[in-house]
Amino acid sequence: MNNFQRRKFLKTLGAVAAVSALSKGRSTATATPRVVVVGGGFGGATVAKYLRLWGGNVNVTLVEPNPTHYSCILSNLVVTGALGMGSINLNYDTLRNLYGVNLLAGKAIAIDGAGNKLTVSTSTGNVTLPYDHLVLSPGIDFVPPPAGYWNSSLTPHAWQAGSETTLLKNQLAAMRNDELFVMTVPKSPYRCPPGPSERACVVADYLKRKKSRWLESHSAGCQR
Numbered sequence: 001m002n003n004f005q006r007r008k009f010l011k012t013l014g015a016v017a018a019v020s021a022l023s024k025g026r027s028t029a030t031a032t033p034r035v036v037v038v039g040g041g042f043g044g045a046t047v048a049k050y051l052r053l054w055g056g057n058v059n060v061t062l063v064e065p066n067p068t069h070y071s072c073i074l075s076n077l078v079v080t081g082a083l084g085m086g087s088i089n090l091n092y093d094t095l096r097n098l099y100g101v102n103l104l105a106g107k108a109i110a111i112d113g114a115g116n117k118l119t120v121s122t123s124t125g126n127v128t129l130p131y132d133h134l135v136l137s138p139g140i141d142f143v144p145p146p147a148g149y150w151n152s153s154l155t156p157h158a159w160q161a162g163s164e165t166t167l168l169k170n171q172l173a174a175m176r177n178d179e180l181f182v183m184t185v186p187k188s189p190y191r192c193p194p195g196p197s198e199r200a201c202v203v204a205d206y207l208k209r210k211k212s213r214w215l216e217s218h219s220a221g222c223q224r
C-alpha cells in the first residue's frame with residue numbers, strides 16, 4: 001500500500017466518523033490514536049486489520065459479543081453438505097496475535113458522542129472505552145414477521161449463518177422426491193442482494209443431484 005492510498009483510506013475513515021458525529025476535536029486525541037470498532041463481522045474485522053496494517057501507530061480495539069464468527073458467505077456450502085459448520089466458523093486469533101488488534105468481548109450499548117466514550121456490556125459488567133475515532137459496523141438485524149406468520153423451527157430463513165443453517169441443511173437432506181422446496185426473497189434491504197438467487201441455484205443443483213442419485217439406485221435395484 002503506497003502512502004497516497006494509505007492517506008486516502010485514513011481520510012475516508014475519518015470522514016465517516018465525522019459524518020456520524022462520533023469523532024470529536026483534537027482536544028481528546030492522544031499521541032497514539034485510539035480507534036474502537038464495533039462489530040467483528042467482515043466489515044469491522046477488515047477495518048480493524050487494515051488500520052493496524054496501514055494506520056501506523058494506531059491502537060485498535062474490536063468490540064464483538066461472539067467469540068467466533070460464522071461466515072454467511074460460505075453458509076450455502078453447509079446447506080448442501082459440502083462443508084460442515086466448523087469450516088465456516090472463523091475465530092479472531094489472527095487479528096489479535098498477528099495484527100495486534102485488542103479484542104473486547106461484549107456488546108456496545110451506549111455512545112457518548114460528546115465525551116468520546118463507548119459503553120460496552122460484558123460478562124463482568126459494563127466497561128467504558130474512550131476513543132478518538134469510533135467505527136460502527138454492527139451489520140443489519142431482522143425485522144420479525146407478525147406473530148403467527150413464521151415458525152423458525154419449521155421455516156428457517158438461514159440468512160444469518162448459525163443454527164438455522166444446520167436446520168435448513170437437515171430439512172433438505174430429509175426431503176422426499178415428491179416434496180416441494182419453496183423459498184421467498186426477503187424484502188429489501190437485506191444481507192446480500194445475490195444471496196437468494198445463489199441459494200435457489202445451489203438448492204436446485206443439490207436436489208437435482210440427490211434425485212438423480214435416488215433414480216440411479218432405484219433403477220439399479222430394479223435390474224437386480
Ligand SMILES: Cc1cc2nc3c(=O)[nH]c(=O)nc-3n(C[C@H](O)[C@H](O)[C@H](O)COP(=O)(O)OP(=O)(O)OC[C@H]3O[C@@H](n4cnc5c(N)ncnc54)[C@H](O)[C@@H]3O)c2cc1C
Nearest residue numbers: 039040041042043044064072073107108138139159192195
Ligand atoms: C447466504 C448468503 C451468501 C452470501 N454470499 C456472499 C458472497 O458470496 N460475497 C459477499 O461479499 N457477501 C456475501 N454475503 C453477504 C455478507 O455475508 C454480508 O454482506 C456480510 O456478512 C456483512 O458483514 P458485516 O460485517 O457488515 O455484518 P455482520 O456479518 O452482520 O457482522 C456484524 C457483527 O457485529 C456484531 N454486533 C452487532 N451489534 C453489536 C453491538 N451492539 N456491539 C458489538 N458488536 C455487535 C455482530 O455480532 C456481528 O458479528 C452473503 C450473505 C448470505 C446470507
